[in-house]
Amino acid sequence: MKVELVDLLFGATVAAYAAACLMFTAFLVGWPSGESAAGGARPLARWAPRLVAFAVPLHAAHIVTSSLVLHVCPVEGIHFAMSIASMLIALAYVLARSRFRIDVVGAFVAPFALTFLLASRFVGTGGGPKLRSAILPFHVAANLIGVALFTLAFAAAIAYLLQERHLKQKNLHGVFQRLPPLDALDRAEHRFLVAGFPMLTIGILTGTLWAREVEAGGTAEIARAAFSYVSWALFGGVLLLRAAAGWRGRRAAYGTIAGFGFTVLVLLLYIVRDATSAGAVAAVGAP
Amino acid sequence: MILAVGLSHRTAPVEVRERLATGADALATVLARLGARSELTEVMFVSTCNRVEVIALAPDDRVDAALSAIREELARHGGLAYDAELAAYLYDIRGDEAVRHIFRVAASLDSMVLGEPQILGQVKDAYDAAVAAGALRGKLARCVSRSFAAAKRVRTETGIGAGTVSISSVAVDLARRVFGDLSDHAVLLLGAGEMAEAAARSLGRGARALRVCNRSFDRAAALAGEMHASAVPWEGLEAELVQADVVVASTASRTPVVTRDMVKRAMRSRRGRTLLFTDIAVPRNVEPAVHTIDNVYVYNVDDLEQEVARGMNARRAELAAAEKIVTEEVTQFLAWSRGMEVQPTVVAMRAKVRAVFFAELERSMGRLKHLEGDRAALAQMLDSAVNKFLHAPTTRLKARAADKSDAAELAAAVRFLFDLEDLPAAADPEQTERANQPQAPDTDEDDDRTVN
Numbered sequence: 185m186k187v188e189l190v191d192l193l194f195g196a197t198v199a200a201y202a203a204a205c206l207m208f209t210a211f212l213v214g215w216p217s218g219e220s221a222a223g224g225a226r227p228l229a230r231w232a233p234r235l236v237a238f239a240v241p242l243h244a245a246h247i248v249t250s251s252l253v254l255h256v257c258p259v260e261g262i263h264f265a266m267s268i269a270s271m272l273i274a275l276a277y278v279l280a281r282s283r284f285r286i287d288v289v290g291a292f293v294a295p296f297a298l299t300f301l302l303a304s305r306f307v308g309t310g311g312g313p314k315l316r317s318a319i320l321p322f323h324v325a326a327n328l329i330g331v332a333l334f335t336l337a338f339a340a341a342i343a344y345l346l347q348e349r350h351l352k353q354k355n356l357h358g359v360f361q362r363l364p365p366l367d368a369l370d371r372a373e374h375r376f377l378v379a380g381f382p383m384l385t386i387g388i389l390t391g392t393l394w395a396r397e398v399e400a401g402g403t404a405e406i407a408r409a410a411f412s413y414v415s416w417a418l419f420g421g422v423l424l425l426r427a428a429a430g431w432r433g434r435r436a437a438y439g440t441i442a443g444f445g446f447t448v449l450v451l452l453l454y455i456v457r458d459a460t461s462a463g464a465v466a467a468v469g470a471p
Numbered sequence: 472m473i474l475a476v477g478l479s480h481r482t483a484p485v486e487v488r489e490r491l492a493t494g495a496d497a498l499a500t501v502l503a504r505l506g507a508r509s510e511l512t513e514v515m516f517v518s519t520c521n522r523v524e525v526i527a528l529a530p531d532d533r534v535d536a537a538l539s540a541i542r543e544e545l546a547r548h549g550g551l552a553y554d555a556e557l558a559a560y561l562y563d564i565r566g567d568e569a570v571r572h573i574f575r576v577a578a579s580l581d582s583m584v585l586g587e588p589q590i591l592g593q594v595k596d597a598y599d600a601a602v603a604a605g606a607l608r609g610k611l612a613r614c615v616s617r618s619f620a621a622a623k624r625v626r627t628e629t630g631i632g633a634g635t636v637s638i639s640s641v642a643v644d645l646a647r648r649v650f651g652d653l654s655d656h657a658v659l660l661l662g663a664g665e666m667a668e669a670a671a672r673s674l675g676r677g678a679r680a681l682r683v684c685n686r687s688f689d690r691a692a693a694l695a696g697e698m699h700a701s702a703v704p705w706e707g708l709e710a711e712l713v714q715a716d717v718v719v720a721s722t723a724s725r726t727p728v729v730t731r732d733m734v735k736r737a738m739r740s741r742r743g744r745t746l747l748f749t750d751i752a753v754p755r756n757v758e759p760a761v762h763t764i765d766n767v768y769v770y771n772v773d774d775l776e777q778e779v780a781r782g783m784n785a786r787r788a789e790l791a792a793a794e795k796i797v798t799e800e801v802t803q804f805l806a807w808s809r810g811m812e813v814q815p816t817v818v819a820m821r822a823k824v825r826a827v828f829f830a831e832l833e834r835s836m837g838r839l840k841h842l843e844g845d846r847a848a849l850a851q852m853l854d855s856a857v858n859k860f861l862h863a864p865t866t867r868l869k870a871r872a873a874d875k876s877d878a879a880e881l882a883a884a885v886r887f888l889f890d891l892e893d894l895p896a897a898a899d900p901e902q903t904e905r906a907n908q909p910q911a912p913d914t915d916e917d918d919d920r921t922v923n
Binding site for chain 2: 285347351352354356357360361364365366367368370426429430431432433434435
């Protein structure tokens, strides 16, 4: 019974994220009515964020039921980590969209949530780390929240660069009319970074302590640690330069995208490691 | 017949339009004068900056007298003599064309700026004033209120109101696309050009602060007073560039007053906060190279006018769809209106036939005493017979009236054939509509119910 329910919830969550992706894409390209007709694609912009909001509780239910089926703690193993990360991305978006008026940023967030969720299905079931430690849950939780917030910051940065490019080229049509205002994107990106940075810091500190405890020191661990430190330095640099030298807008967006790129690299190393060895360790960002 | 007499941006220059334009205070007087004219059955007065128009309903046989009365009142209202010069500016539209004109005006298809939203509110105000003055109550009231529904359809079903079609609205739209809510941002008006003033006014309404900077401080102070803004001295321009988020420039300077170096220095003090220039001046007030600075955007008059042209083209592309909706709504109204024209004849015809049948019943009942107990059933049978007998003439008359414009002739023929000659040619639609409500059913379905 439980297995069918897990599959049903997984399918429903995927369907909701996929539908939201399609609706966001249709809205951004101006389908079906184009920008000239009254009403235009506005209903899509209203319903796509609601679909993401609808997917979040389904996703949470899927995580809970599947962890019960597999008898695995949800914060252990890359399988659950990825699934939880994608749910947190969607949840953070749902909570932030009205406050920052960045509904359309969902166009970049929903595909991430969908990809993470699908990847979690095919990466493996994750049997739990062999190298357990008391600090591991803190490490995983902090990293997952950090990844979710950085994904949103990354999405806002991409949207900002698109808007900025249109403004500099004096092209005020098409996607420019559909994305949030430039300043709102810059502000949202900054706030997501401010919120995500302490999480990343905690993740790196706990990860370092954990690595020392279990005496991990392979090439993959060192590479992951190096990428994590680089992403931490990049995000920290963006925040510091904004406060000290007024680095906003385009420069901050590039810094955020670079930092997020290294975060994704860390995540990829986990996925590769998990795919090649049964010894799943923890979540992203761990050195 | 419905009439529309007046002048608009298409027929008269602003000097003439402003002579006839009426404020809310004088509207009641004009309406009272027009309402007192015996040639007019109903009347309303529309006055906007681009249009002064009297819309009226007059008996068909007094149309010329009604037109003269309206022209006379318009001239009197403007303190002018009705002469050949004024006559050249005035148009008069009659009958179905006048109905179409009213619908097009309300839907903003006859406006100077196609699709502008204000006209509907202005016509609604004129309608409310005329209803309050008791000058609008029947067919014309229905016509005008139907035009509102048509205008609403045009607005929601087409893109006639989409896009920005003035420099100031483009400037406001651009600022909102960059900053979103302007309540946390400051606007600086540089110079005192008319167009920039309009843009700054629109921007300033939602902004945290609005400042005016001009070479002449007195002029800046005077303008700031009008706009509930604050004036700043010309020497403080560079410092103002640190405070402002949107700068609307329109000085008469022959050389740029805002240079790249100046803005670079300001951006350092602004700590990179976004700065938007809308430069409406010709020659330009802001060096084009300013646009290359990070987080600074400069839009000149050509850029803005390009947006205006694009908006206008988009609206024109929607014109055919809008006209189609107007045609549908006008056709519906005209069908109703012509149906109302024959309604008094239908009511009288049915009343007469029924009276004849029932008089015969009463006469016969004297000889048919054994049927006294069945009187109710006989009455019901007669009612049913009247309905069935008149069903075809009633529906055909109404249908013909809705489709063709010879409703009056047809009604006259029916009046002649049924000896209803003492009936007035047309009655108050409101009254006849009321009279029609409790009418005996005239459909087969209802007849069946009656017989059974």
